[in-house]
Amino acid sequence: MTRKLCTAVLILAAGGVALAVQQGWESGIIWPEPKVVAPGDAPGAPPADAVVLFDGKDLSKWVNGDKWEIKDGYAVVRNADITTKESFGDYQLHVEFATPEVVKGSGQGRGNSGVFLSNRYEVQVLDSFGNKTYFDGQCAALYKQMPPMVNASRGPGQWQTYDIVYTAPRFGDDKKLTKPGHVTVIHNGVVVQNHYELTGTTWFHQAPAYEPHPPKQPIRLQNHGDPVKYRNIWLRELTPVVGKMPAPKS
Template identity: 60%
Template sequence: MKKSVLFLAFCPFFSLHAQEGPAPMTPQMTEIWDPEVPVVTPGATAAEPPSDAIVLFDGADLGREWTSMDGSAPKWKVENGEVTVVKGAGDIQTKRSFGDVQLHIEWRSPAVVESEGQGRGNSGVFFQEFYEVQVLDSYKNRTYKNGQAGSLYKQHPPMVNACKAPGEWQTYDIIYTAPRFKDDGSYLTPPAVTVLHNGVVVQNHAVLRGPTVYIGIPEYQIEAHGKGPIRLQDHSNPVSYRNIWVREL
């Protein structure tokens, strides 16, 4: 009888603790308050730079942020708020180096069409010197699809052709995620690019296999690197640019 009484005496204790568990969730448990999200003031239009942007070309002073590849003053033509490729002057690149960025850039191919395929309004925007978003007049202009406007050159064709007619201003809004590297120099995470061409998504977090190359296989030519300049290509066509700004991410 004593053992039975002792067992019954402890039954309420075991019953009580068997029912205990984690406290029920409340909305406050998943709310994050600090630190607060930084405030950025957007531009008055989608084209105008937000308050935290670095203006790379304001329509007047190219030399403040840009240089020729040999370090000399850029020789492209600045006029009427735009800068135009001068054939033979060579590429230009930013004096600053960048990794992950949001880039806004507007471009225009020549109104007078004098060639076809890759010879028509050809230029390019390079990130970290190695990775190209192709600029080309692809309006009713057939060429290999991984070399047309909005392509990640020789790797990813654009999802659609959103090109305007020759002589019209066009926009690229590009989200670029820089690569990270392993100790052996190979990619830990490869670069990825999202491109909106005239407001239309043409690349959606497309992952690059390696640097942009004209001949060969990209992943065979990877070299570990850090931040690098943004470069605009002289491909012998008088492509114009304006309203260039960037946000570091």
């Protein structure tokens, strides 16, 4: 074989390899097309598919909502816990809150409230700006389970955000845990809990332990005696995209 012919063969072979690489790998899974969801018009605004739980006007979607004070587009904690009338399973939850501008008390007695997922797993709300307390009880902690990775708290009276991704635990017919729950918390744009595996129901006086419950449960906001403010609360229920393998060729 001449040198020119040999060179031509090598070029063709290299071109074939390049062509094979360009074709790429395919999984063979048939995916449904992801639906289009318009995002909110501004940061923190509810996307098109969100369930708005509080828009600053009323708490009609909450049990005991009439017990809280509503003014100037926000709600002030008063008298009782409030719980959503509707139940939810796996979701993305957005909550905005502000601890009291006038600082009173210290530790757990300063701007205390909480967001309870499935009505039992608490993401702590607390004024943790220059306020020392036990670490698994400060703001953005999974209460008595896991401290936040960092303290991203703003000062008293300033509006703060929680963006929470929650996967509910699953229980079998025998009521035994088959899959633990998981929580991710983004506090003021900072990831402070990263897919944390819940160890059970939040208790103050005993260790957390799972109690069987349906995947869909209400969300609860806590009255702990402090006039914490809430506004702009919404959620998106999460449904994973599920693909399927094509039928085998006969």
